Amino acid sequence: MGAEGNADGTVGKALDVLDMVASHGRPVRFSDLLAQSAYPKATLYRLLQTLTHQGMLILDPDTGTYALGVRLVRLAHAAWSQSSLAPIARPYLDELARETGETIHLAQLDLGQVLYVDKRNAARPVEMFAQAGKVGPAYCTGVGKAMLAFLPPEALEAALARQSFYRFTPHTLASREALLEELEAIRKRGHAWDREEHEAGIICCAVPILSRQGRVMGALSVTSTTARTTLDALGAQAPTIKDIAAKIAAEAESWRFPEQV
Amino acid sequence: MGAEGNADGTVGKALDVLDMVASHGRPVRFSDLLAQSAYPKATLYRLLQTLTHQGMLILDPDTGTYALGVRLVRLAHAAWSQSSLAPIARPYLDELARETGETIHLAQLDLGQVLYVDKRNAARPVEMFAQAGKVGPAYCTGVGKAMLAFLPPEALEAALARQSFYRFTPHTLASREALLEELEAIRKRGHAWDREEHEAGIICCAVPILSRQGRVMGALSVTSTTARTTLDALGAQAPTIKDIAAKIAAEAESWRFPEQV
DNA sequence: GACTTAGTTTCAAATAGTGAAACCGAACGG
DNA sequence: CCGTTCGGTTTCACTATTTGAAACTAAGTC
Numbered sequence: 001m002g003a004e005g006n007a008d009g010t011v012g013k014a015l016d017v018l019d020m021v022a023s024h025g026r027p028v029r030f031s032d033l034l035a036q037s038a039y040p041k042a043t044l045y046r047l048l049q050t051l052t053h054q055g056m057l058i059l060d061p062d063t064g065t066y067a068l069g070v071r072l073v074r075l076a077h078a079a080w081s082q083s084s085l086a087p088i089a090r091p092y093l094d095e096l097a098r099e100t101g102e103t104i105h106l107a108q109l110d111l112g113q114v115l116y117v118d119k120r121n122a123a124r125p126v127e128m129f130a131q132a133g134k135v136g137p138a139y140c141t142g143v144g145k146a147m148l149a150f151l152p153p154e155a156l157e158a159a160l161a162r163q164s165f166y167r168f169t170p171h172t173l174a175s176r177e178a179l180l181e182e183l184e185a186i187r188k189r190g191h192a193w194d195r196e197e198h199e200a201g202i203i204c205c206a207v208p209i210l211s212r213q214g215r216v217m218g219a220l221s222v223t224s225t226t227a228r229t230t231l232d233a234l235g236a237q238a239p240t241i242k243d244i245a246a247k248i249a250a251e252a253e254s255w256r257f258p259e260q261v
Numbered sequence: 262m263g264a265e266g267n268a269d270g271t272v273g274k275a276l277d278v279l280d281m282v283a284s285h286g287r288p289v290r291f292s293d294l295l296a297q298s299a300y301p302k303a304t305l306y307r308l309l310q311t312l313t314h315q316g317m318l319i320l321d322p323d324t325g326t327y328a329l330g331v332r333l334v335r336l337a338h339a340a341w342s343q344s345s346l347a348p349i350a351r352p353y354l355d356e357l358a359r360e361t362g363e364t365i366h367l368a369q370l371d372l373g374q375v376l377y378v379d380k381r382n383a384a385r386p387v388e389m390f391a392q393a394g395k396v397g398p399a400y401c402t403g404v405g406k407a408m409l410a411f412l413p414p415e416a417l418e419a420a421l422a423r424q425s426f427y428r429f430t431p432h433t434l435a436s437r438e439a440l441l442e443e444l445e446a447i448r449k450r451g452h453a454w455d456r457e458e459h460e461a462g463i464i465c466c467a468v469p470i471l472s473r474q475g476r477v478m479g480a481l482s483v484t485s486t487t488a489r490t491t492l493d494a495l496g497a498q499a500p501t502i503k504d505i506a507a508k509i510a511a512e513a514e515s516w517r518f519p520e521q522v
Numbered sequence: 523g524a525c526t527t528a529g530t531t532t533c534a535a536a537t538a539g540t541g542a543a544a545c546c547g548a549a550c551g552g
Numbered sequence: 553c554c555g556t557t558c559g560g561t562t563t564c565a566c567t568a569t570t571t572g573a574a575a576c577t578a579a580g581t582c
Contacts, residue, residue, distance in 0.1 A: 009538065010570065011311045014272040022339035031528060040572050045530070050272050055372060062474065064529080068340035070371040073378065074396060076337025078283035079329035110331040111316060117334065135335060213323060270569070271539065292559060301541045306561070325560080 013039065017047045018056060018068070027065035085209065085218045086118040089248045093120050093220075096244050100222050100237055102229075105204075107143040108218040109151075110135065112162030114144040117218070139163040139179050140172050142194035142206030143219035148179075149186035150208045150216050156183075172197045191238045193231060194223075201226050205234045209245045211253055220245045274300065278308045279317060279329070288326035346470065346479045347379040350509045354381050357483065357505050361498055364484040366465075368404040370412075370477065371396070373423030375405040378479070400424040400440050401433050403455035403467030404480035409440075410447035411469045411477050417444075432458045452499045454492060455482075462487050466495045470506045472514055481506045 020033055030048065037044055048066060051057040055071035081087045089106050097104050097120035104120040114136045138144030138159060148159060160176060167174040173182055186192045194204040206221035222237055281294055291309065298305055309327060312318040316332035342348045350367050358365050358381035365381040375397045399405030399420060409420060421437060428435040434443055447453045455465040467482035483498055 008314060009311055010271045011275040011308075012315055014275075015315050015317065018336060022336050022343070025343060027343070029528085034528095041529085042531085042572050042574095043570080046570080047272075049530095050270055053269060054273055054276050056276065062472075062476075068336065068343055070340070070369055070376050070378070072333070072337050072340035074371060074376060075279060075283055075329065076333050076340065077395065079331070079333035079337070082283070082286060082288070082329055108331055110335060115331050115335060117331075134338065211323075215323075274539095290559085295559095302560085303541050303543095303562085304539080307539075310561095 013043075014047050014051055017044065018051060021057060021066055022068055027060060027063065027067040029063075029065050033066070080117065085248060085252055088252050089118060089220075092244050092248050093118060096120070096220075096222065096241065099240065103223040105143055105206075105221045105223060106218060107141075107147070107221070109138065109144075109147045109159065109216065112138055112159040114138050114141055114147075137164065137166075137168075137198065139165060140168060140194070140197040142192050142204035142221045142223070145179075145182060145186055145194075146192040146206040146208040146219040146221070147216050149183040149192065150210060150214065168198050169196055169200050171195050190242065191235075192219075193235075194221075195231065196226065203229075203231055203234060205231075205238055205241065207238070207242050207245045209249050209252075211249060217249060217252060220248070274304075275308050275312055278305065279312060282318060282327055283329055288321060288324065288328040290324075290326050294327070341378065346509060346513055349513050350379060350479075350481075353505050353509050354379060354481075357381070357481075357502065360501065361483050363490075366404055366467075366482045366484060367479060368402075368408070368482070369479040370399065370405075370408045370420065373399055373420040375399050375402055375408075377404075398425065398427075398429075398459065400426060401429060401455070401458040403453050403465040403482045403484070406440075406443060406447055406455075407453040407467040407469040407480040407482070408477050410444040410453065411471060411475065429459050430457055430461050432456050434458060451503065452496075453480075454496075455484075456492065457487065464490075464492055464495060466492075466499055466502065468499070468502050468506045470510050470513075472510060478510060478513060481509070 017033070017037070017039075020036060021028055024032070030045070033048070034041060034044055039047070048057065048059075052059045052066070052069075055069045057066050058069045059066055085108065086106060093104050093106060105116055106118040107114045107116050109115070116134045116136065136144070138148055148156060151159060160179075163176075163179075165174045165176065165179075166172075173179045191205055191207045194202065194206065196203055202223060203226055204221045204223040206219050208216055209218040209220060211217055220241060222234065222241055224234060278294070278298070278300075281298060282289060285293070291306070294309070295302060295305055300308070309318065309320075313320045313327070313330075316330045318327045319330045320327055346369065347367060354365050354367060366377055367379040368375045368377050370376070377395045377397065397405070399409055409417060412420060421440075424437075424440075426435045426437065426440075427433070434440045452466055452468045455463070455467065457464055463484060464487055465482045465484040467480050469477055470479040470481060472478055481502060483495065483502060485495060
C-alpha cells in the first residue's frame with residue numbers, strides 16, 4: 001500500500017534506504033533522504049549509519065553526503081557472473097551479433113521490470129557496465145513481453161500489478177486486456193514482437209529463454225529500426241534466435257547442476 | 262575476534278550472509294551455508310528468507326539453491342555510475358590507453374583491498390563487467406601501494422591490518438616494515454612501482470588520485486611486462502599519468518559538488 | 523544574541539530477532 | 553515395507569535490538 005513500504009524487518013528497511021540512495025543519481029544529504037522517506041529521523045539516521053559502517057554506503061565527510069559504496073560493486077560482480085545469464089550467454093550473443101549485424105539484448109525479469117544484463121551494439125563497441133543494470137518496462141518491450149508470456153499465473157499476476165501501462169507511442173499496448181491478448185499470441189507464436197511500442201521507429205523480435213521445466217530464465221532479442229528493416233525480415237531471424245536461446249538455456253542448466261551426485 | 266563476525270545488528274548479519282553466498286562461485290544450498298556460517302540453523306534460515314524475499318537472493322525452487330539476485334545488479338549499476346570514479350574517468354582512461362598503448366587500471370580501496378573499477382586492455386576489447394568488481398591485494402600492487410601511501414594514519418593502520426603479506430614472487434614486500442618503508446618512498450616520489458611484486462614479469466607505474474584536501478579517491482596505473490619495456494621507460498610516463506590523475510580528481514570534485522548554493 | 527537549520531544522541535517502550543528443539547517429508551537401506 | 557537419516561522448515565518462550573519522540577549540539581542566519 002504505502003508508496004514504497006514493502007519492508008519486512010530491519011533488513012528490508014535498510015535495503016529500502018539503499019534503493020533510495022541509488023535512485024538519486026548523485027550523493028545525497030541526510031535531509032534529502034529524510035524528506036523522501038517515511039522513516040523518522042532517528043531511525044533513518046541509524047540505518048544510514050549501519051549501512052555506512054558496513055561499506056554499502058560511503059559518507060563523504062566533507063559534504064555530509066551519502067553515496068553507494070564500493071562493496072556493492074564487488075557484490076554485483078559476483079551477482080552478475082553467478083546469477084545472471086550474461087557470462088554464459090556471452091559467446092552466443094557475440095555469435096548472434098555477428099550473424100545478424102543488429103543490436104542484441106539479453107534481459108531478465110526483476111520485480112516486474114526488464115533488467116538488461118548484456119548487450120551487443122551494432123554500431124559502437126560493447127560498453128557493458130554502462131548498459132547492464134539498466135531497467136525498462138516489461139509490457140512494451142520485446143524481451144519484456146516474451147518473458148511475461150511464459151510466466152506462471154501467480155507470477156504473471158504479480159508482474160502485471162507492477163506495470164504502469166503508460167502509452168509511450170501510438171502502438172503501445174496500454175491496457176492489461178490488450179497485453180493479455182498479445183501474450184496469448186506470443187505463447188502460440190513462440191516469439192514476441194516489439195512493433196514500435198516503446199520507441200517510435202524501433203522494432204524487435206524477442207524470444208524467451210526457458211529452462212527444461214519451462215521456467216522463465218530470461219529473454220533474448222534482436223533490435224533494429226524501421227528505417228533499416230521490416231518486421232517480416234526480422235521475423236526470418238526468429239528460428240536462429242530461438243536456437244541460440246535454447247543453447248543458452250541448456251548451458252545455463254548444465255552449469256547450475258554440474259554434479260548430480 | 263570472530264573469524265568473520267564484524268556484524269552489527271541484523272543488517273550486518275544479513276549482509277554477511279550475502280557475502281557468503283557471493284563467495285561461492287555457484288548457487289549454494291542451505292546446508293553448505295549452514296556449515297560455513299556461525300549462525301544457528303533457524304537464524305540463517307530466516308536471514309536467507311528475508312534476503313530472498315527482498316530480491317537480493319534468488320532461491321531456485323528446483324534445486325533449493327541460493328544465488329545472488331538481480332536486484333544487486335541493478336543497485337550495482339547505480340553504485341558504479343555514482344560512487345565510483347569510473348564514469349568520470351572513462352574518457353581519460355581512453356586517452357591514456359591511446360597514448361601509452363599499455364594496459365590501464367583504475368582502482369579504488371575497499372576494506373584494505375584493491376577493487377578494480379575499470380580497465381583498458383592493450384590487446385583485447387574492453388570487457389568491462391568481467392573485469393570491474395575484481396579485487397586484489399593492496400600491499401603488492403602498484404595501485405594498492407599508491408593508495409596506501411597517501412592514507413591518513415588510522416585508515417592506513419586499518420588497511421594494514423587486513424593485508425596478508427603473502428609472498429607471491431621473490432620481489433613481494435612481504436612484511437609490514439618493508440611496506441612502510443616503501444610507502445615513505447612513494448610519498449616522496451609521488452608515484453608507486455610494481456616491480457614484479459604480484460606476478461612475475463608484470464611491472465607497473467601507479468599514481469594516486471587525490472582530492473584537493475588530500476583524500477585518497479583511487480589510483481591509476483599503466484601496466485606492462487618486462488618483456489616489452491623497463492621500469493625506467495615506464496617511469497617516463499609518470500608525469501602524464503599524474504596529469505591525468507589530477508584531471509580525474511578535479512572533475513570528480515566538481516561533479517560531486519555541482520551547486521555551491 | 524536570539525533564531526532557524528541540519529545532524530546526532532538519549533532512553534523507556536515495543537518490536538523484532540533468537541535459537542534449542544520439535545517437526546516434516548523425501549530419500550535410503552536393510 | 554518399515555525404521556533411520558538427512559535437509560529443510562516451523563514453533564515458541566526468551567531477549568536483545570530497534571524504535572522514535574524529544575532533547576541536544578553545532579553551524580549558520582538575520
